[in-house]
Amino acid sequence: MVRRLLLDARSAMASPNRNARSAVVLGRLLGIAFLVCFATGVFSHLLQEPLPGMRFPTRPVRIYQFTQGLHITAGIAIIPLLLAKLDAVMPALAQTPPVRGVLHLLERLSIAVFVSAALVQVFTGLLNTYQWYPFPFPFRQVHHALAYVLIGSLVVHIGTKLPIIVRYWRARDSYDQHGRFVADRTVGSELLPDGQEAERASAPDAAADQSAGSYPRGLTGRVLRWVDGVPTSTPRGDGPGSRGASRPTAEATQGRRERIARRGFFAGVAAATVGVVALTAGQSSTLAEPFNVFGARQRHRGPAGLPVNRTARAAGVLATATAADWGLTVVGRDVSRTFSRAELVALGTAQVDLPISCVEGWSQMATWRGVRMRDLLAAVQAEPGSHVRVTSLERHGGYRVMDMGPEYAEDPTTLVALEVNGETLDLDHGFPARVIAPGRPGVLQTKWIEKIEVIA
Amino acid sequence: MRTARIVLVVVGVLVMAFGAFVLVTTVRPNRIGGLATWLLAAVVLHDAVLSPFVVLVGALLRRAGRRLRTWSLVVAQAAVVLGCVLVTVVVPEIAAKAHGRQNPTVLPFDYGARLLVVEGVLLLVVVLALVVGARPAAGRRPARTASYEQVVEPTTSR
Numbered sequence: 001m002v003r004r005l006l007l008d009a010r011s012a013m014a015s016p017n018r019n020a021r022s023a024v025v026l027g028r029l030l031g032i033a034f035l036v037c038f039a040t041g042v043f044s045h046l047l048q049e050p051l052p053g054m055r056f057p058t059r060p061v062r063i064y065q066f067t068q069g070l071h072i073t074a075g076i077a078i079i080p081l082l083l084a085k086l087d088a089v090m091p092a093l094a095q096t097p098p099v100r101g102v103l104h105l106l107e108r109l110s111i112a113v114f115v116s117a118a119l120v121q122v123f124t125g126l127l128n129t130y131q132w133y134p135f136p137f138p139f140r141q142v143h144h145a146l147a148y149v150l151i152g153s154l155v156v157h158i159g160t161k162l163p164i165i166v167r168y169w170r171a172r173d174s175y176d177q178h179g180r181f182v183a184d185r186t187v188g189s190e191l192l193p194d195g196q197e198a199e200r201a202s203a204p205d206a207a208a209d210q211s212a213g214s215y216p217r218g219l220t221g222r223v224l225r226w227v228d229g230v231p232t233s234t235p236r237g238d239g240p241g242s243r244g245a246s247r248p249t250a251e252a253t254q255g256r257r258e259r260i261a262r263r264g265f266f267a268g269v270a271a272a273t274v275g276v277v278a279l280t281a282g283q284s285s286t287l288a289e290p291f292n293v294f295g296a297r298q299r300h301r302g303p304a305g306l307p308v309n310r311t312a313r314a315a316g317v318l319a320t321a322t323a324a325d326w327g328l329t330v331v332g333r334d335v336s337r338t339f340s341r342a343e344l345v346a347l348g349t350a351q352v353d354l355p356i357s358c359v360e361g362w363s364q365m366a367t368w369r370g371v372r373m374r375d376l377l378a379a380v381q382a383e384p385g386s387h388v389r390v391t392s393l394e395r396h397g398g399y400r401v402m403d404m405g406p407e408y409a410e411d412p413t414t415l416v417a418l419e420v421n422g423e424t425l426d427l428d429h430g431f432p433a434r435v436i437a438p439g440r441p442g443v444l445q446t447k448w449i450e451k452i453e454v455i456a
Numbered sequence: 457m458r459t460a461r462i463v464l465v466v467v468g469v470l471v472m473a474f475g476a477f478v479l480v481t482t483v484r485p486n487r488i489g490g491l492a493t494w495l496l497a498a499v500v501l502h503d504a505v506l507s508p509f510v511v512l513v514g515a516l517l518r519r520a521g522r523r524l525r526t527w528s529l530v531v532a533q534a535a536v537v538l539g540c541v542l543v544t545v546v547v548p549e550i551a552a553k554a555h556g557r558q559n560p561t562v563l564p565f566d567y568g569a570r571l572l573v574v575e576g577v578l579l580l581v582v583v584l585a586l587v588v589g590a591r592p593a594a595g596r597r598p599a600r601t602a603s604y605e606q607v608v609e610p611t612t613s614r
Contacts, residue, residue: 156468269537302559
């Protein structure tokens with residue numbers, strides 16, 4: 001009974017697109033996209049939580065803008081590719097027998113882990129770019145942990161499917177001269193047609209048209225015949241013979257049909273991937289800016305033409321950041337100094353162009369004016385190679401305190417910024433003063449700062 | 457090949473184990489329960505809802521495809537697939553905006569209206585493709601046995 005149901009489901013799912021070659025082609029694209037997301041994601045994670053002794057590149061100054069924009073764009077491209085891949089391997093869902101032994105059970109479990117981790121990872125990541133968290137777990141920690149689970153299960157999947165991947169890596173090994181899929185039963189693909197269809201596949205001289213006999217019995221068969229417009233009693237067409245001498249051979253017809261179905265499928269996948277990327281990537285790439293229809297952000301929108309993530313109100317600094325007695329305290333090993341905003345403005349003659357690049361993928365270049373971090377550190381006689389800790393007026397939040405390695409602290413473009421794009425910093429951009437450094441995530445460009453300490 | 461497979465599986469299992477370790481050390485146990493629900497729901501949603509739906513749509517496209525020229529089916533299908541993916545991506549965006557946002561620079565557009573416009577354009581493409589690409593109705597009946605050949609087999613969406 002169950003076997004019958006599964007077989008019926010498999011015949012309903014049978015399609016020229018759902019074969020091992022499609023799975024390999026989509027799997028390659030998806031694998032690349034997952035690896036890109038993993039590498040850029042781990043880079044972003046390490047920037048925020050460096051291991052002891054780590055140093056990071058500060059040039060090109062747009063490095064984080066690039067890697068994180070890539071992370072989000074590749075993540076969005078994964079959505080159609082993942083759905084296409086799941087579609088291509090659908091018949092494996094209904095394989096009979098469902099479990100062939102302990103190893104097979106483990107393999108199917110690893111695929112369940114892979115699929116669920118991939119779906120949750122991509123979907124919650126998408127929601128994070130919308131700054132919406134309707135799920136019952138913390139985003140950042142889970143996104144980080146699931147990344148390893150996902151990549152690990154991807155590697156396991158490649159390992160278990162390696163013979164199939166190798167067998168169907170190249171198109172010319174996957175299709176015969178007519179363009180028909182070559183069903184190789186030796187490599188263990190779970191997507192091969194079974195039953196009578198299998199006989200058809202192994203007997204190339206059989207009628208290429210699906211004859212009435214290749215439909216399952218019962219209701220499913222009737223529905224499939226209705227779909228294909230085949231009468232129950234007489235098989236559609238009388239085989240190749242009835243087609244006249246000028247007709248192409250049955251093999252060629254079948255091959256042409258399969259090829260068109262495949263190309264139609266991949267045209268759909270390509271349209272979806274290109275379309276969804278083009279309509280959203282404008283938030284992280286100037287190239288796609290004109291097509292920014294669905295991006296979660298728009299460049300040049302916000303105070304001083306720059307978007308905002310956390311407002312002064314949300315950070316709870318409305319009173320403290322506008323207080324008349326605000327001062328920036330710089331604490332060295334032996335010397336401490338406090339600068340009023342007027343003093344900082346008098347010192348602040350350095351001007352740099354640096355992007356603000358958010359973990360959520362949006363980014364924008366801006367012109368900043370302020371005091372070089374290394375000049376402030378020199379004013380308290382900090383030694384070269386010092387690590388620095390910056391504290392914000394924010395009362396709570398994971399980014400109230402930010403640590404900065406010497407590669408950033410000594411970089412001539414790292415500023416305590418007082419102006420952006422020719423205007424005094426807006427309260428939402430970190431007035432009275434904020435940090436801007438090259439190649440770091442936006443969450444580490446601390447706003448509303450009150451203290452800079454030399455810590456090592 | 458055998459060695460490569462064993463190495464891949466072992467490395468993959470180790471990386472997965474590291475992910476599980478990161479999970480239990482950084483996320484509180486009661487939150488892991490919530491995550492487990494979401495992971496399970498993702499598989500169930502895909503296997504029990506999305507897949508049958510796609511099979512159904514695929515069957516309908518397959519039936520409709522018999523009366524269409526190849527190119528028009530491919531165009532219609534690509535538009536349907538893009539439309540579905542955009543719905544998947546943009547509907548949560550609309551919900552997120554309705555749920556309230558931090559400040560006016562987050563989710564700045566009227567995504568509902570924009571989605572309607574884009575889906576409308578895609579619908580127009582589908583309709584045009586179906587109308588222009590329809591096979592002449594007259595030849596349909598006899599075509600079934602003689603001159604007509606079904607070129608397009610199930611070219612399912614997604």
